[in-house]
Amino acid sequence: xxxxxxxxxxxxxxxxxxxxxxxxxxxxxxxxxxxxxxxxxxxxxxxxxxxxxxxxxxxxxxxxxxxxxxxxxxxxxxxxxxxxxxx
Numbered sequence: 276x277x278x279x280x281x282x283x284x285x286x287x288x289x290x291x292x293x294x295x296x297x298x299x300x301x302x303x304x305x306x307x308x309x310x311x312x313x314x315x316x317x318x319x320x321x322x323x324x325x326x327x328x329x330x331x332x333x334x335x336x337x338x339x340x341x342x343x344x345x346x347x348x349x350x351x352x353x354x355x356x357x358x359x360x361x362x
């Protein structure tokens with residue numbers, strides 16, 4: 276699911292605060308934050324896909340295609356997503 280403008284702003288601020296400005300694979304500064312998306316869950320074997328508790332934010336590199344994954348709750352996006360849905 277694409278990030279809302281508010282979520283993207285939170286992500287950008289969080290990444291700057293952690294000095295995450297370059298791709299760890301190729302060193303490029305071409306992170307495609309406009310294409311960042313919320314991925315509902317990364318499931319372990321046997322887990323049911325019932326909630327967004329395991330949600331991550333994926334951020335692709337525009338140079339090499341590497342995809343960074345960040346815990347949505349740590350970034351502060353999971354709470355915004357849940358609030359918007361009234362959870």
